[in-house]
Amino acid sequence: ESLAMIDAIQRLGIDHHFHNQIEQVLGKHNMILCSKDGYQGQHLHEVALRFRLLRQQGYHVPADMFKEFKDNRGRFNQELSENIAGLMELYEASHLSIEGEDILDEAGEFSAHHLKACLEHLDYSQAKVVQNKLDYPYSRSVLRIKAMSSLMILSDFQGREWINLLLDIAKMDFNMVQSLHQKEILQVTKWWKDLGLRKELPLARDQSTKWYLESLACLNDPSLSEERIVLAKTISLIFIIDDIFDLYGTLDELTLFTQVVNRYQSTYT
Template sequence: MAKFCAQEKECFRVKYEQILEKLRSLINQDGFDSLSFIDVVQQLALEHHFSEEIRIMLREHHRHFFQRTHITPDNLYTVCLSFRLLRQAGFPITQDVFKCFMNKNGNEFDEDLREDMEGLLALYEASHLDFEGEQILDKAATFSARILSTNSVGIFEDQHDQPVKYTLQNPRHKTMARLVAKNFLEKNVPKNEWTILLQDLARMDQAVVGSLFHDEVLQVVKWWDGLELTKELESARDQPKKWHMWSMSVLQDPTMSWHRILLTKPVSLVYIVDDIFDIYGTMDQLELFTNAIKRWEIFDSEGLPNYMKTCFEAIQETTQEIIDIVYQNHGFDPSNILKRSWGELFDAFLTEAKWFGNGHLAKADEYLSNGIVSSGVPMVLTHLFFILGDNVWSEEAHRVLSNGDHNNILYLVGMILRLFDDLGSAQDEQCYGNDGSYVECYMKDFEVSSHAVAKKHVMKKVSETWKKLNKRALSSSSSSNPFSESFRNACLNVARMVPVIYDKGRKNDLLALAQCFESTLNEDE
């Protein structure tokens, strides 16, 4: 990768700062269209540059929203955009704002809305931020999707077809920001001065992110190669670059470089431990391995193969590294919570190994409960909580991290990953050993013979889980949110990343995401 010289880097930096300064001056002008600005900023994954300005603009908008004449039957787009931006930022707003768009009976959306394409697209986007029990938003999703999918060719002009199809397949709330940004840059023509500046900034930002990814991956690969695990485990996955894409996607702020590098370490170790349990270890070895992890004693690893000892040491060293950083920065020692999360993960892997070794097909609910833990998500997010360093002293947060409640935010994200993974569409899963499947358990429990029917059930369950996740990630109630906004956003990003990694039908998205991260400062900015 060619490098800019010092002078070129300085020119790049100056232009970068000039664009930011110009945009901030425009924001402060009277009559500025703040909602449209926020919408485009988020579409271009630039929110980290304007987080405080966005918070101020949304606070002001929320204060006046119900006092103005925004909520009228002829203003569907603005109401939908306001609802989406306010709810995703944690401001209290209910589904009742959509009642004026229902028919006279109040039980369905008014069919007269069918020709308002911009409004219908906004309604579809807003419906994906629904909570459990919000029937109006359920109807909004069904109504908007039906009309958009039916009439994308016909009522709407040809140039609108692709945006409609893209939105139906990639609702903003459930799609990785970098993918949304890539599509926006490719499809949208700037309409005014600030959109031109934002697109210029987004291209420069993409180059910065690409350089960060390159530099961070070098450090991750150096750490990974130093473990020398793949020398003995030739069939195990060896993809540190791809694993770091998780961290880049979950923690998008460019300033969080060391956080991402540190997070990739437990992510990588989950994959290698999974392969050890699936491919390499005998049952006796796996039981010894699990006991050693739960006791956190290196002496308990005697009698284990060398690769298990090396893996155990890597887990201990990585965990201790995180413990030391948290204690140094915040004066809190998370040892017990982090060690417990590893023990729970190993217990879950061992349970699966015993099931498959004995030819036992668990009940669907039993399998899923264990599979959420074996997904690695609760363990990784527990580590992420302390890596971020927000609210590390919160007893309520510690309780949620430790209680194994399947309705907490960690387990909901884990359920989404487990369900997608178990659809059998993992792109790079090497099918060695015995891989269990929730789909298989469900089909047996309920005597379902059609994989299509089972898949429909799984996707419905994913949708229901998203509603619960939205409630815990977006709710403005402090009692339901012991976690910081940055942690909750990271949890949402994990859920958004899941289809990109595990849905074979979205292979192009994975390639597109890789292209986003591999952009460099060689572009003609």
């Protein structure tokens, strides 16, 4: 239950309100996992969810725990092919693999294959949830942008007393954070306009909102407002340099520009 609650909190984008509580709960799960007995005889969904949440939090969690779901030929049990909830969480977990973890690569292929195969047998709402998982795994999503769409995925939690409270918090938080992001976009847009590069380089890209969204994808915690703005400005200048190379500079000019940048780097490194 505690893992399901943490998953819901993170998907709703309100985990910044519960940092300490999440760390405390996951720390206990990690201690049990590392103990002599550990967790025994767990279901696929619970094992995969615990693995993903702990690894996202920075804990060293061995991928070997998924071996218990393989048969004597070293393949994932075909019985799992009908466990949709478990397959979805296994698919999510597979995206947190590191180099050399072949078992997670196999898990990703196995779960994706069977989830795609089951789509035509599900009703519309279930198929939509599964397709959303396949298209936008948690670790590869812009969480703040997907926060409200997560309400659909959280339909499985209906009936649990705490979900309605979390949904109410998420709606209020979404409105407050949305207002913050709007102010940040205006600040970045004004900075870009005042900089005047759009007039000097009319063929260059003019995409201040896009540059801000890229910074938001990297730094989604609401408390990192100043860092988001600085990163958005940095990203904009990177794009402008790219446009200068593609559209404006001659070979000689770009060679000199590159030499200046290299000298700058060698001076400050």
